[in-house]
Amino acid sequence: RSMVVSIIGRPNVGKSTIFNRLMKKQHLAMTHDQPGVTRDRHYGIMTLEEAIDGEAYKEEVILVDTGGFYPDKIEIDPKKKNNIDPFFNIMADHAKLAIDESDLVLFVVDVREGLLPFDKGICDYIKSTRKPFWLIMNKFDTEKQEGDQYDFYNLGLDEENMMRVSAEHNRGFYDIRERLVKKA
Ligand code: GDP
């Protein structure tokens, strides 16, 4: 069975940009909406072909983008913004289902904004599922942002599970692919 990797995080952190970046130039690239319980999860099959330590690897990974759920919930009652139950208002049902069906979660944050309470809530939820996850610190566009990642050390994660990328500038994805191949 192919490894299933879901992309989780609050809106606007760059989940879909990361999804598209990882799907780019894939031989079997495809995305589609699934009806029923899988509504609002976008699936893609990503083929990883890498040479690691002189050996060629080819792995298929099912990538799940969990876009489009949280903004609706927030916009319904913006007054509650400061008092949001992280379980119900941040993590909509399909995001939780996506985590549930994942072998690995890519938990995406915006390194420019620093660690927000929403991020903390999502992180706590992912931790509670005991699924393996990596913290993807996105929007690390330039070296001038060096140091901005330290805010996220407050999440208490292993440094080896924390990665900096820029989906917009295509930085850090060779490393992500290589790690995915090793994990698949
Ligand atoms: P999602 O809501 O988490 O799926 O976020 P999107 O992928 O839709 O991206 C939200 C916004 O952030 C868009 O305007 C993207 O162009 C922008 N964005 C995504 N990745 C990066 C990045 O690495 N750097 C910068 N500066 N902007 C980014």
Ligand code: MG
């Ligand atoms: Mg999206």
